[in-house]
Amino acid sequence: MNFQERKKKILTALDDAGSLTVFELAEILDASPATIRRDLGDIADEGLLLRTHGGAMKMENPILTGFSEKSGVNNYVKERIAEKAASYVQDGDIIFLDCGSTVFQMCRFLKKKSIRVITNSLPILAELIDVPSIQINLIGGELNKARKASHGDKAVQHIHGYHAHKAFIGVDGLSAENGLTAHSELESTITTAFIRNAGQVMLLCDATKIGRDSYVKFAELSAIHTLITDSHVDSAKITALQQSGLHLEVVG
Amino acid sequence: MNFQERKKKILTALDDAGSLTVFELAEILDASPATIRRDLGDIADEGLLLRTHGGAMKMENPILTGFSEKSGVNNYVKERIAEKAASYVQDGDIIFLDCGSTVFQMCRFLKKKSIRVITNSLPILAELIDVPSIQINLIGGELNKARKASHGDKAVQHIHGYHAHKAFIGVDGLSAENGLTAHSELESTITTAFIRNAGQVMLLCDATKIGRDSYVKFAELSAIHTLITDSHVDSAKITALQQSGLHLEVVG
DNA sequence: TTACTTTTGATCAAATTTAATCAAAATTGA
DNA sequence: TCAATTTTGATTAAATTTGATCAAAAGTAA
Known part of the structure; x- marks a missing residue:
C-alpha cells in the first residue's frame, strides 16, 4: 500500500x-x-x-475539501434523501440544482437520466460533466471559493433567463413560523431565483435543520411544493409543517 | 494495442x-x-x-483537480508565449482569459499576482481556484464538454456585462489578408465579445497558426493590440503583419 | 522538582520502484 | 517494397519507500 x-x-x-x-x-x-x-x-x-x-x-474544518468524499454521520441519511429526490426527475426534465451537499448527493442517482441541468455548483459540474446524456448549463458569476459555487447579481440574472421544470434546493433552516432561512444573503438570493423560475420546488433537508432558524429569512413555506426529509423529525414539527399545506416525503 | x-x-x-x-x-x-x-x-x-x-x-474530481491539456510538440513554445503574455499583467488588473491551451499555460505565471480573472475556461478555473490573491468571475452558459468551457448567447451576454483592462485570446488562424479566423461560430462569438470589452487585446499564437486561415472570419487584425508568437515564423509573414501596424512580440 | 514511561525523529540497510538507455518490433510514408 | 520514425520491452543504475534501531524529547506520576 x-x-x-x-x-x-x-x-x-x-x-x-x-x-x-x-x-x-x-x-x-x-x-x-x-x-x-x-x-x-x-x-x-x-x-x-x-x-x-x-x-x-x-480537523473539524478542513480548509479545502470538496463535498465528494465527506463520509460523515449524516451521509447515509443524505443519500437516501437525495435518492428520493432524484426519483422525481424524469427524462427530458430541465432542472435547477443548488450547491448544497445533500443536493450534490443526487448526482449519482441522476447519471442514467437524459436531462438538462442548470447549476452554480462546481462539484456537481465536475460530477456530471462526463455523463453524455446530461447537458449542463453553468450559472456564471463571482466565484465563492469556499462553497465552490458562483453567486452574485450576474448569477441571479442568469437564472432568471431560464425556466426549469423542477428546482432542487437546500436551506440552512426551516420552520413553520419563519419559513426558509439561510446563513447568508448571497446564498438566499440564488435560492430565491431558483424558486421563482421553477415549476416545482423540492427542498432537500435533513432533520437537523427542521425547526431551526438561520439568519436570512428569504421565502415562505408555501414556496415549496415538496419537502424531502428523514424520519428523525419530531412528530410535532411534522404536524406543524403539514398544517401549512406542505407535501412531505419522509425517507430512512 | x-x-x-x-x-x-x-x-x-x-x-x-x-x-x-x-x-x-x-x-x-x-x-x-x-x-x-x-x-x-x-x-x-x-x-x-x-x-x-x-x-x-x-482522480476523484478530474475537472476540479487537474486538466487534460494537450502536452505535445509545441508545449515549450506555448509556455514561453504564455510567460511573455503573463508579463503584461499587473497587480490590480481585470483580465479576460480565453479557453485555448496557450492561454491556459499563463496560469502558472499568474499565481503570484493580485488580479481578477473573468473566464469561460474550466481548466483555468480549476488551476486558479486555490490562489487566494486571484478573484474569479466565471462566465456562465451552455457547457461545451469537449472544450471544457461555456459558450452560447448567455456567455456572450455575460461578457458584455464587464469591461476588462486586458483580454488574452487564442485563434485557430491568423493572416494579413483574412485577419482572425476560428474553427467554429461558437468560439468566435466568445472571442469577439472579449475583444469588444477589453482595453487591450493580446493574441497568443504559435507560429503554426500564422498565415493559416480557418473557417470563420471574425475580426480584423486591427482589433489586436499585441501579437505574441514564437521565432519559427517566416520573416515574410512577419513583415506582412507588421505592415498592418500590429505590435509584435516574438519569444523563443 | 525527579524518576520513569512513552513518543518522536533521525539514521541506516533492505526492498521496491522508477527513469534512462538501447535494441527489437511495429508502424508509417514514400 | 524499403527506409525512417515511433513504440515497445529488457536491462540497468538511481531514487524512493519502508521498517528497525536508538538517542533525544515530551509527557506522566510521585
Whole structure:
C-alpha cells in the first residue's frame, strides 16, 4: 500500500473515529508505526488533520475539501434523501440544482437520466460533466471559493433567463413560523431565483435543520411544493409543517 | 494495442478498482510494466489520474483537480508565449482569459499576482481556484464538454456585462489578408465579445497558426493590440503583419 | 522538582520502484 | 517494397519507500 492510499484511509478512519493512536492506525493500515508517523506528519502539513501526541485527530474544518468524499454521520441519511429526490426527475426534465451537499448527493442517482441541468455548483459540474446524456448549463458569476459555487447579481440574472421544470434546493433552516432561512444573503438570493423560475420546488433537508432558524429569512413555506426529509423529525414539527399545506416525503 | 486504447482501459479499470499497481495493470492490458509506467506518466500529466509509487489511483474530481491539456510538440513554445503574455499583467488588473491551451499555460505565471480573472475556461478555473490573491468571475452558459468551457448567447451576454483592462485570446488562424479566423461560430462569438470589452487585446499564437486561415472570419487584425508568437515564423509573414501596424512580440 | 514511561525523529540497510538507455518490433510514408 | 520514425520491452543504475534501531524529547506520576 502506498502513501496516497494510506492517506485516504487515514482520513476516512479519522473522520469516523474522531481520533486514533499511531498504533491503532498501524493496525488498521497494516503498516509500521514509523510509516504511520511519517504519514501523519505529511498529512498534518497539508492541514487535513491535527497531530497529537501518540496519534491524530480529525480537523473539524478542513480548509479545502470538496463535498465528494465527506463520509460523515449524516451521509447515509443524505443519500437516501437525495435518492428520493432524484426519483422525481424524469427524462427530458430541465432542472435547477443548488450547491448544497445533500443536493450534490443526487448526482449519482441522476447519471442514467437524459436531462438538462442548470447549476452554480462546481462539484456537481465536475460530477456530471462526463455523463453524455446530461447537458449542463453553468450559472456564471463571482466565484465563492469556499462553497465552490458562483453567486452574485450576474448569477441571479442568469437564472432568471431560464425556466426549469423542477428546482432542487437546500436551506440552512426551516420552520413553520419563519419559513426558509439561510446563513447568508448571497446564498438566499440564488435560492430565491431558483424558486421563482421553477415549476416545482423540492427542498432537500435533513432533520437537523427542521425547526431551526438561520439568519436570512428569504421565502415562505408555501414556496415549496415538496419537502424531502428523514424520519428523525419530531412528530410535532411534522404536524406543524403539514398544517401549512406542505407535501412531505419522509425517507430512512 | 495503442496508447489511446490503453489509456481508455486504464482509466476504466481505475474507475472500477480505485487504485491498481503497475503490475496489475500490466496484466490487465497485457503490456510490459515499462509501457504501463510510460502510460501512467502521460495520463497523470493530463491530470486524469494520480500517480502513486508502484501504481496509480483514480482522480476523484478530474475537472476540479487537474486538466487534460494537450502536452505535445509545441508545449515549450506555448509556455514561453504564455510567460511573455503573463508579463503584461499587473497587480490590480481585470483580465479576460480565453479557453485555448496557450492561454491556459499563463496560469502558472499568474499565481503570484493580485488580479481578477473573468473566464469561460474550466481548466483555468480549476488551476486558479486555490490562489487566494486571484478573484474569479466565471462566465456562465451552455457547457461545451469537449472544450471544457461555456459558450452560447448567455456567455456572450455575460461578457458584455464587464469591461476588462486586458483580454488574452487564442485563434485557430491568423493572416494579413483574412485577419482572425476560428474553427467554429461558437468560439468566435466568445472571442469577439472579449475583444469588444477589453482595453487591450493580446493574441497568443504559435507560429503554426500564422498565415493559416480557418473557417470563420471574425475580426480584423486591427482589433489586436499585441501579437505574441514564437521565432519559427517566416520573416515574410512577419513583415506582412507588421505592415498592418500590429505590435509584435516574438519569444523563443 | 525527579524518576520513569512513552513518543518522536533521525539514521541506516533492505526492498521496491522508477527513469534512462538501447535494441527489437511495429508502424508509417514514400 | 524499403527506409525512417515511433513504440515497445529488457536491462540497468538511481531514487524512493519502508521498517528497525536508538538517542533525544515530551509527557506522566510521585
